Amino acid sequence: MINETYKKMLGGKSVIRELSEYATERGKQIGYENVFDFSLGNPSVPCAPEFTETLIDFLQNKEPVALHGYSPSLGIPSVRAAVAESLNKRFDMDYKADHIFMTSGAAGAIAHALRSVTKPGDEVIVFAPFFSEYYEYVGKTGAVLKIVKADTNSFQINFDDFEAVLNPNVTAVLINTPNNPSGSVYSEETVKKLADVLRAKEKEYGHDIFIISDEPYREILFDGIKCPYISKFYDNTLSCYSFSKSLSLPGERIGYVAVSPRCTDSDILAVMFGQISRGIGHNCPASCIQLAVAEVLDKTSDLSVYEKNMNLIYDKLVSLGFEVVRPQGTFYIFPKALEEDAVAFCNKAKKYDLIVVPGNGFCCPGYFRMAYCIDTDKVIRSFDAWDKFVKTEYGVKI
Amino acid sequence: MINETYKKMLGGKSVIRELSEYATERGKQIGYENVFDFSLGNPSVPCAPEFTETLIDFLQNKEPVALHGYSPSLGIPSVRAAVAESLNKRFDMDYKADHIFMTSGAAGAIAHALRSVTKPGDEVIVFAPFFSEYYEYVGKTGAVLKIVKADTNSFQINFDDFEAVLNPNVTAVLINTPNNPSGSVYSEETVKKLADVLRAKEKEYGHDIFIISDEPYREILFDGIKCPYISKFYDNTLSCYSFSKSLSLPGERIGYVAVSPRCTDSDILAVMFGQISRGIGHNCPASCIQLAVAEVLDKTSDLSVYEKNMNLIYDKLVSLGFEVVRPQGTFYIFPKALEEDAVAFCNKAKKYDLIVVPGNGFCCPGYFRMAYCIDTDKVIRSFDAWDKFVKTEYGVKI
Numbered sequence: 007m008i009n010e011t012y013k014k015m016l017g018g019k020s021v022i023r024e025l026s027e028y029a030t031e032r033g034k035q036i037g038y039e040n041v042f043d044f045s046l047g048n049p050s051v052p053c054a055p056e057f058t059e060t061l062i063d064f065l066q067n068k069e070p071v072a073l074h075g076y077s078p079s080l081g082i083p084s085v086r087a088a089v090a091e092s093l094n095k096r097f098d099m100d101y102k103a104d105h106i107f108m109t110s111g112a113a114g115a116i117a118h119a120l121r122s123v124t125k126p127g128d129e130v131i132v133f134a135p136f137f138s139e140y141y142e143y144v145g146k147t148g149a150v151l152k153i154v155k156a157d158t159n160s161f162q163i164n165f166d167d168f169e170a171v172l173n174p175n176v177t178a179v180l181i182n183t184p185n186n187p188s189g190s191v192y193s194e195e196t197v198k199k200l201a202d203v204l205r206a207k208e209k210e211y212g213h214d215i216f217i218i219s220d221e222p223y224r225e226i227l228f229d230g231i232k233c234p235y236i237s238k239f240y241d242n243t244l245s246c247y248s249f250s251k252s253l254s255l256p257g258e259r260i261g262y263v264a265v266s267p268r269c270t271d272s273d274i275l276a277v278m279f280g281q282i283s284r285g286i287g288h289n290c291p292a293s294c295i296q297l298a299v300a301e302v303l304d305k306t307s308d309l310s311v312y313e314k315n316m317n318l319i320y321d322k323l324v325s326l327g328f329e330v331v332r333p334q335g336t337f338y339i340f341p342k343a344l345e346e347d348a349v350a351f352c353n354k355a356k357k358y359d360l361i362v363v364p365g366n367g368f369c370c371p372g373y374f375r376m377a378y379c380i381d382t383d384k385v386i387r388s389f390d391a392w393d394k395f396v397k398t399e400y401g402v403k404i
Numbered sequence: 405m406i407n408e409t410y411k412k413m414l415g416g417k418s419v420i421r422e423l424s425e426y427a428t429e430r431g432k433q434i435g436y437e438n439v440f441d442f443s444l445g446n447p448s449v450p451c452a453p454e455f456t457e458t459l460i461d462f463l464q465n466k467e468p469v470a471l472h473g474y475s476p477s478l479g480i481p482s483v484r485a486a487v488a489e490s491l492n493k494r495f496d497m498d499y500k501a502d503h504i505f506m507t508s509g510a511a512g513a514i515a516h517a518l519r520s521v522t523k524p525g526d527e528v529i530v531f532a533p534f535f536s537e538y539y540e541y542v543g544k545t546g547a548v549l550k551i552v553k554a555d556t557n558s559f560q561i562n563f564d565d566f567e568a569v570l571n572p573n574v575t576a577v578l579i580n581t582p583n584n585p586s587g588s589v590y591s592e593e594t595v596k597k598l599a600d601v602l603r604a605k606e607k608e609y610g611h612d613i614f615i616i617s618d619e620p621y622r623e624i625l626f627d628g629i630k631c632p633y634i635s636k637f638y639d640n641t642l643s644c645y646s647f648s649k650s651l652s653l654p655g656e657r658i659g660y661v662a663v664s665p666r667c668t669d670s671d672i673l674a675v676m677f678g679q680i681s682r683g684i685g686h687n688c689p690a691s692c693i694q695l696a697v698a699e700v701l702d703k704t705s706d707l708s709v710y711e712k713n714m715n716l717i718y719d720k721l722v723s724l725g726f727e728v729v730r731p732q733g734t735f736y737i738f739p740k741a742l743e744e745d746a747v748a749f750c751n752k753a754k755k756y757d758l759i760v761v762p763g764n765g766f767c768c769p770g771y772f773r774m775a776y777c778i779d780t781d782k783v784i785r786s787f788d789a790w791d792k793f794v795k796t797e798y799g800v801k802i
Contacts (some may be wrong), residue, residue, distance in 0.1 A: 008612075008669050008676070009523050015679040016672060052468035062463050070450040076654045108674050110508060139682060146683025177616040214406075255590040256474045257691025271406045274414060278406070284537060285544025287515020289508040292693055293655025314737020376635040 018306070020138065021367045022046065025352075029361045036359070042388035044376035045360045047186065049254040049335065051379075054305040061298040073297065077290040079280040081108025081262070085300040089262055092303040097235040100267050107279040112222045112289050113401045115246035116143050117286060118279040119263050120178065123216040123244070124149040129175040130218075130354075133163055135340060135370035137186050139219075144180070146193055152176065156370045161190035161331050161340065163200060172203070181205065184223040184233060187368045187375035188340040189316070189333025191227065194234045201240040214270050217243045218385075225252040225306050227335040228313045241268040244275070249299055251337075254307040258293040260299050312337040315378040315385050324391055326396050334355040337379040340365065344400045348374050358395040360388065418536065419765045420444065423750075427759045434757070438784035441759045444772035445584065445735065447652040449777075452703040455651055459696040460600035471695065475688040479660070480507025487660055490701040495633040498665050503519045505677040508657040508689050509800050510620045512591050513644035514541050515684060516677040517661050518576065521614040521642070522547040526575040528616075531561055533738060533768035535584050535618075542578065550574070554768045559729050559738065561598060570601075572609045577602065582621040582631060585766045585773035586738040587714070587731025589625065592632045599638040602749040606640075612668050620659070623650040623704050625733040626711045639666035642673070642748065646654040647697055649735075652705040658689040710735040713776040713783050720787055724794050724802075735777040743797045756793040758786065 022045055029043035080086065083103060090101035109115040124130060126148025132140050134156040144151040154171050157164040165338035173232055181200075183192040192200070203213050219236040224247070227233055248261035265275040283289070290296065316333050323330050323341050343351035346380040348364040352374055355362050365373035378385060396402040420443055423572040427441035462471055480483065482503060488499035522528060524546025530538050532554040542549040546794030552569050555562040579598075590598070602613050615633040622645070625631055635641040646659035663673040681687070686692070708787040714731050721728050721739050728739035741749035746762040750772055753760050776783060794800040 008673070009520055011523070012520060012679045013669075013672070013678045016675055048474055050469065053472050058463050058468065062460055065456050065460050065463075070456065071448065071652065074451050074655050077447055110685070113687055114685045121412060122407055125409070142682040143685070212545055254469065255472045257472050257688070259687040259690055271411075275406070277414055278410045281410045286538040286686070287508070287512045287541070288685060289657040290655070291688040292657055295690055295693075308528070321488045 017052055022138075022363050025363055027359050028356070032359065036050055041359050041361065042384065042391055043380065044378060045361045045363055047377045047379060048114045049251055049307070049379055051254050051307045051311055051382065052307065053149075053254040054302055054307050056302045056305050057255065057298055060301045064294060064297060073294050075293060077108070077293045077296060079283055079290060080276055081106065081290055082293065085296045088300040092198050093264055096304070097238060100235060101264055102267065104276055105265040105267055105272065107263045107265070107276040109263060110288060111261045112220055112246050112248035113143070113251060114259070114288055115248070115261050115263045116180070116218060116220060117288065118282050119216075119218045119244040119246055120147050120149065120180075121213070121282045121286075122275055122278050123218075124177045125150070127175070128177040129173070131168070131171055131176055133168070133181060134181060135161070135178075135185070135187050135365060135368035135373070138367040140180060149178075153369055158342075158370070158373070159331075161185060161188035162192060164195045165199060165203070168203065172207055176207075176215060177213065177279060178216045178218055180220065180272045181236070182220040183236075184226065184335030186223065186336055187338045187363075187365070188331060189336045189338045190331060191231055191334040192235050197236060197239045198233045200203060204240060204242075208340045214242050216269070219243055219245045221245055222248040222251050223336040224307050226312055226337060228316055228333060231334045233335065237264070237266040241266055242270060244269070252306045252309070253299070253302065254293075255299075258292070258295045260295050266383070278288060307391070311382060312379060314382055315380070318382070318385050319378055321374065322392060326392060327402055337377055339376050339378065340370070340373050341376075343372055343374050344396060344402075346372055348362070348372050354399045355382065355395055358391040360391050360395055414580060420536075420761050423759050424759055425764060426754070429549070429777070430757065435780070436510035439757050439759065440782060440789055442776060443759045443761055445775045445777060447649055447654060447705070447777055448779065449652050449705045449707065449709055451652040452700055452705050454700045454703050455653065455696055458699045459692065462692060471692050472768040473691060475506070475691045477681055477688060478674055479504065479688055480691065480694050480698075483694045486698040486701060487662070491662055494587060495636060495704070497635060499662055500665065502674055503663040503665055503670060504657060505661045505663070506688055506694055507659045507661060508686060509654075509659045510618055510644050511537070511541070512686055513646070513659050513661045514578070514616060515686065516680050517614075517644055518542060518545050518547065518578075519617045519680045519684075520614075520673055520676050521612070522575045526571070527571070527573040529566070529569055529574055531566070531579060532762060533559070533583070533585050533766035533771070534578075534580060536765040540576060542556045547576075551767055556740075556768070556771070557729075559583060560590060560594045563597060563601070566601065569707075570605055574605070574613060574770060575611065576614045576616055578616045578618065579634070580618040581634075582624060582733030584734055585736045585761075585763070586622065586729060587734045587736045588729060589629055589631050589732040592674035595632045595637045603636060612640050614667070615640055617643045619643055620649050621734040624707050624710055624735060626731060627701055629732045631733065634663070635664040639664055640668060643669070648799065650704045650707070651697070653693075653702065656690070656693045658693050684740075690780040709780060710777060710790040712780055713778070716780070716783050717774065717776055720790060722788060727798055735775055736777065737766070737774050738771050741770055741772050742794060742800075744770055746770050752797045753793055756789040758789050758793055
């Protein structure tokens with residue numbers, strides 16, 4: 007009696023993963039250094055050395071039963087307190103340890119946040135373009151994903167379409183800024199307007215609407231820009247964070263939900279997350295990783311390569327005539343394809359060993375995503391291929 | 405719009421946790437060394453030193469981007485291959501890497517196993533006494549938990565009641581041997597009979613019935629006994645394992661599901677687990693923990709203290725006139741209380757600073773659980789308290 011729902015999902019391979027596997031296979035033929043693989047959002051810089059040093063120190067000197075012992079289901083108390091303190095200092099918030107719930111990365115964080123403030127049948131709004139896993143994150147809770155069309159001029163929020171999509175069934179809005187795949191950062195103006203609209207709708211509908219804020223790229227910002235901290239603008243906010251990108255620890259699966267101290271039921275939400283965990287088999291992140299990360303909360307890996315790569319790629323694409331919104335953070339860029347069908351565009355690019363991802367999976371057809379968390383040398387070496395590609399396929403004059 | 409289902413769960417605190425918290429509070433008054441805390445099943449011995457050495461070596465010498473990089477969603481291929489090889493050697497199986505799915509401990513393993521072979525409305529049978537979290541593990545998938553009464557003579561299986569509970573809606577049976585809380589190990593005879601019954605019912609009902617085998621205590625065995633490996637006896641078996649107990653790494657949340665190569669759809673189940681993960685926010689266990697554990701799969705912590713403690717406690721309880729089935733493994737014992745109401749019994753024990761857990765939560769009222777993963781010295785020091793307790797409260801002659 008194999009579960010048919012999951013069995014049917016077996017065909018649905020992620021386009022990103024397919025392209026990444028193609029790049030690996032192609033690499034076996036021509037050398038991976040010659041495949042310009044912009045498919046995967048996998049941090050390319052080493053983790054902060056302080057993390058490694060701390061973990062080695064703990065393994066050498068801490069009592070193993072304590073170091074590797076069960077974490078309480080909401081996270082290790084000292085770690086929760088340290089996260090609260092770091093957030094308070096950085097974002098002028100007033101979190102207590104009780105507002106922090108440690109999770110297995112941002113995916114674990116969003117799984118709890120969604121289940122806590124929606125019930126099956128409720129609607130959850132997302133803004134295109136968005137990370138394609140949101141379909142599963144939301145859909146498998148029983149809630150219904152509602153999509154607001156992209157504002158392709160700036161990749162801020164398309165407020166006209168937002169107002170059209172809003173209705174009394176909406177109980178949560180899932181946002182992602184800095185944004186995968188566009189690299190855009192919601193401006194203070196955007197966030198204020200979003201908050202104003204939601205507050206008005208809460209009043210109109212007579213119930214809470216939570217913002218679930220997916221923030222793993224919070225520390226990767228360009229041109230000296232600041233990323234508005236959502237909880238400062240809207241009380242009913244659950245901030246979902248992962249250290250995957252800031253500390254380059256994607257495999258260690260460590261993150262948290264920070265419950266705004268001013269949201270509805272702020273005093274019980276983290277405890278509710280603990281109950282949710284029991285039903286979905288979520289466990290705290292690994293104890294020794296929790297303890298080590300708590301010592302380096304305000305550190306990051308050397309993230310400068312991402313801005314360097316962005317500048318090179320942005321200038322190159324503009325010089326080739328692409329329409330492209332300049333990324334303000336992350337390690338993605340999301341240009342308009344040179345033909346309407348971005349899938350066809352990306353397939354043609356493959357002939358030049360340029361591996362880029364069509365925007366369709368991000369619910370924004372006609373665009374394509376490049377992840378530039380790769381060596382700068384490879385970025386530069388890709389430019390000849392770009393020249394050949396756009397000249398041959400689209401007659402662009404070089 | 406806080407989710408009311410989870411909000412209502414807030415009152416339902418685990419009795420074990422309540423008792424453990426009481427023990428901690430009491431410890432603040434009289435010194436924790438004077439509280440005979442048998443409440444929590446938390447390993448008391450340090451992890452295998454080889455684990456620590458391996459992880460330090462990796463942190464010092466492996467390339468950080470590889471060590472801490474994303475694990476594929478089914479687990480790191482080399483780790484899956486190593487687990488398969490170890491199981492094949494130890495249990496004469498023929499697993500391939502493709503049959504192994506790495507999980508966040510046994511809870512993560514069971515969450516995937518259940519969802520893969522049941523659908524909402526299906527029935528899942530468990531045998532009393534059982535770990536109380538099974539209510540949430542099963543109930544939150546939408547399946548219905550059906551309980552077979554305990555065989556209190558031996559804590560094997562009550563086959564009469566099993567036959568009475570079986571019906572065409574049953575698609576899975578969740579077993580736990582060596583057993584928490586009884587410490588019993590299902591004999592080869594029990595396992596063979598269980599397999600025979602299930603095979604007959606599969607035929608009768610015309611559909612698969614899977615055994616989900618929860619095996620975290622597989623390596624903690626006493627008196628030289630062997631624990632039959634369930635997949636050897638029944639093809640439709642999903643083995644759920646955790647390294648929490650064998651390696652004393654409960655906080656590191658590392659385990660796996662091993663899909664029997666002879667079960668229905670054995671070639672696709674692990675891939676299905678990967679799809680299930682997307683919906684419940686499960687992530688692979690931490691990469692560096694996966695890699696380190698793969699190097700010490702056949703090691704264990706020094707587990708001898710558990711058998712030593714069992715012998716002392718068993719002999720003491722028998723000498724005091726308790727009816728008790730001798731544990732064959734785990735670090736639990738499950739004696740009959742000296743009055744019908746085990747909750748009252750455990751409350752009276754608290755007066756003597758003996759913290760033991762009533763069997764009600766394990767669906768076996770009238771019994772109580774002692775976890776003896778504590779120092780042997782404390783076990784011995786508790787005996788005076790036991791003497792006083794049973795003499796004063798129940799008139800037992802010492």
